[in-house]
Each structure stands twice: as structure tokens, then as C-alpha cells.
Amino acid sequence: MQIARETLLRSYRAMRTIRMFEERLHVEFATGEIPGFVHLYCGEEASAVGVCANLTDNDTIASTHRGHGHCIAKGVGVAGMMAEIYGRSTGVCRGKGGSMHIADLACGMLGANGIVGGGPPLICGAALSHKTLRDGGVAVAFYGDGASNEGSTLESLNLASVWNLPAVFVVEDNGYGEATGASYACAGTQGARAAGFGMPYIECDGSDYFAVHQAAGEAIAHAREGKGPVMLHVHLARWYGHFEGDAMTYRAADEVAIAKRDHDCLKLFRTRVTEAGLFEGSELDEVDAAVADEIEAAVVQAKDDPLPQSADLLADVYVRY
Ligand SMILES: Cc1ncc(C[n+]2csc(CCOP(=O)(O)OP(=O)(O)O)c2C)c(N)n1
Ligand SMILES: [Mg+2]
Numbered sequence: 001m002q003i004a005r006e007t008l009l010r011s012y013r014a015m016r017t018i019r020m021f022e023e024r025l026h027v028e029f030a031t032g033e034i035p036g037f038v039h040l041y042c043g044e045e046a047s048a049v050g051v052c053a054n055l056t057d058n059d060t061i062a063s064t065h066r067g068h069g070h071c072i073a074k075g076v077g078v079a080g081m082m083a084e085i086y087g088r089s090t091g092v093c094r095g096k097g098g099s100m101h102i103a104d105l106a107c108g109m110l111g112a113n114g115i116v117g118g119g120p121p122l123i124c125g126a127a128l129s130h131k132t133l134r135d136g137g138v139a140v141a142f143y144g145d146g147a148s149n150e151g152s153t154l155e156s157l158n159l160a161s162v163w164n165l166p167a168v169f170v171v172e173d174n175g176y177g178e179a180t181g182a183s184y185a186c187a188g189t190q191g192a193r194a195a196g197f198g199m200p201y202i203e204c205d206g207s208d209y210f211a212v213h214q215a216a217g218e219a220i221a222h223a224r225e226g227k228g229p230v231m232l233h234v235h236l237a238r239w240y241g242h243f244e245g246d247a248m249t250y251r252a253a254d255e256v257a258i259a260k261r262d263h264d265c266l267k268l269f270r271t272r273v274t275e276a277g278l279f280e281g282s283e284l285d286e287v288d289a290a291v292a293d294e295i296e297a298a299v300v301q302a303k304d305d306p307l308p309q310s311a312d313l314l315a316d317v318y319v320r321y
Contacts, residue, residue, distance in 0.1 A: 050212025146177020
């Protein structure tokens with residue numbers, strides 16, 4: 001499939017933004033200025049971006065505790081995200097959500113989620129809304145291999161199937177749930193699970209933006225055409241620990257080095273588009289420089305922004321319908 005040049009450039013920028021956002025957080029978190037936990041998405045960028053390149057603001061996604069990449073890929077602003085992570089009142093959730101609860105309904109980002117397996121049920125609700133309102137929207141849940149074993153996830157697969165919902169279940173399989181290997185924790189295969197619930201299953205290499213874009217395009221088109229839910233299984237590697245501070249003693253010494261050398265989605269993307277003559281390396285370097293400036297400005301601003309006032313504690317927390 002031919003992907004428009006503009007889409008490719010936007011996708012490259014989004015992947016680079018995720019990479020630089022996360023690498024900067026890795027440095028900033030170590031200073032102790034960021035409250036709570038952060039879980040970095042570095043190495044997995046092509047999954048969020050390849051999927052979201054097939055979505056519009058009318059489509060909805062639900063994310064995970066490792067959610068920064070999904071937010072950026074769906075169009076949440078970097079400055080508001082950084083301020084949120086620093087707990088500032090200028091953050092997208094006014095500083096009350098933090099890293100694991102970033103949401104921006106204006107662009108269809110229903111939220112990162114500290115509850116493993118929390119996204120799939122939300123996506124059933126969103127998909128039911130799309131179907132009932134006939135607005136043409138598709139709802140996508142990103143969740144990990146660990147989350148794939150949660151009862152809430154398995155119930156959601158069932159519900160989406162029996163209700164024939166316009167939903168896509170993206171299993172981001174990085175091989176670990178915290179320190180536990182997926183080969184130890186996950187029975188059977190993801191494909192057999194999809195088949196068990198009567199839905200199509202597609203798998204792809206998550207380091208290859210083009211492969212993800214193609215596979216997600218097929219899955220999302222299927223759901224959008226009213227043919228029901230699909231499971232998309234994306235194979236990935238995470239470059240940092242489960243959380244910042246994780247010594248990763250459960251991983252082979254060279255595992256991350258090999259992933260960085262052979263499966264870096266940004267390097268692979270650059271090689272492919274420059275060899276095809278679609279972009280000059282210098283054009284992509286300009287994007288990198290612009291993103292670096294954007295991240296720097298976001299960090300400086302976030303550190304300078306005010307904390308929420310205690311009088312605002314309950315504002316925006318409870319909603320009456
Ligand atoms: C319901 C629930 N159980 C356990 C946890 C603790 N926990 C946080 S992340 C995580 C592992 C999740 O693994 P996976 O779904 O593969 O996502 P990854 O971290 O690999 O991106 C666990 C067990 C939690 N936050 N919520
Ligand atoms: Mg995992």
C-alpha cells in the first residue's frame with residue numbers, strides 16, 4: 001500500500017517525538033523532580049504511530065500505564081503532557097493525573113491507565129457508542145502481553161465479539177509483564193485466543209512502521225466496515241526497565257543492545273524512506289532538530305509552571321450526569 005508523503009513525515013515526527021520525550025524523561029526522572037512513576041515506551045514507537053496513522057480524531061483509543069507514546073501518536077500536545085507529568089496545573093489533566101492518567105478527549109484519547117487490563121472494557125463502551133451513534137468511529141485498545149491475561153481483557157474480547165463492535169484489540173507484546181516472561185505467563189497463543197472469541201487475528205513486527213501501518217489499516221478497515229472486532233498482535237522490545245529504576249536483572253545482558261542495533265524503528269524507517277528516494281536525510285534531520293527544541297521548551301515550561309491549588313482538589317474529579 002502506498003502511504004502519502006505527508007503521512008510518512010507526520011509519522012516520523014511522531015515517532016521521533018516519542019523517542020525524545022521518553023529519553024528526556026529518563027534523564028529528568030533521575031533528578032527526583034517528577035512525582036510518581038514513569039514507564040517508558042522507547043523502542044515501541046512504531047506500534048502506537050503505525051496504528052494511530054490509520055485513525056482520526058473521531059476514533060477513540062485507550063492506553064496503558066506505558067501510555068506516553070499512545071498519547072503523542074493520537075495527537076495530545078507535548079507541552080500539556082510534560083506539564084501533566086510534572087504535576088502542574090497547566091497539564092492536560094490539570095496536574096491531577098500524572099504519567100499514568102493522561103487523557104485528552106478532544107483528540108479521542110480516553111486515557112492512559114494505571115489498571116492493567118483497564119483499557120479493553122473502556123474500548124467496548126466507546127465502540128458501542130460509535131456503533132449506536134453511527135458516527136463511523138472505531139475504538140482501539142492498546143494493552144500488553146501481561147494485560148492479555150487479565151479477566152477484564154478476556155471479557156472484553158467476548159463482549160466485543162458478541163456485540164459485533166467496531167473495536168480493535170492491539171496486544172503490544174514486549175515479552176514481559178514487569179519481570180515475568182510472556183513465555184512463562186501466557187498460556188496458548190494470542191491467535192488462538194482471538195479465534196476462541198471468533199475474531200480475526202493479524203500479527204506484525206512492531207519495529208517496522210510499514211508493517212504495523214499495513215496490518216493496523218486492515219484491522220481498522222474491517223472494524224469500520226461493521227464486520228466486528230479484530231485482534232492485532234504487535235511484537236516489540238522495550239528499551240528501558242519496566243519502570244524507571246528497574247535494574248532488569250531478568251533480561252539477557254545483550255538483549256537491549258541487540259534490539260537497539262537491529263530493531264530500532266526510527267533507524268529502519270530512515271533507511272527505508274531515504275533508500276526509496278522519498279526523503280533526504282537532511283529533511284529528517286530538520287524534523288529531529290525541531291522536535292528537540294519542542295521537548296526542551298516543554299521541560300523548561302513545565303518546571304516553571306504552577307502546581308495545582310489545594311482549593312482545586314475536587315474540581316474536574318467527579319462528574320454529575
Ligand atoms: C490490575 C493490575 N494488576 C497489577 C498491576 C501491577 N502492574 C503494573 S504494570 C504490570 C505489568 C504489565 O505488563 P504488560 O501488560 O505486558 O505491559 P508492559 O509493562 O510490558 O508494557 C503490572 C503487573 C496493575 N497496575 N494493575
Ligand atoms: Mg509486556
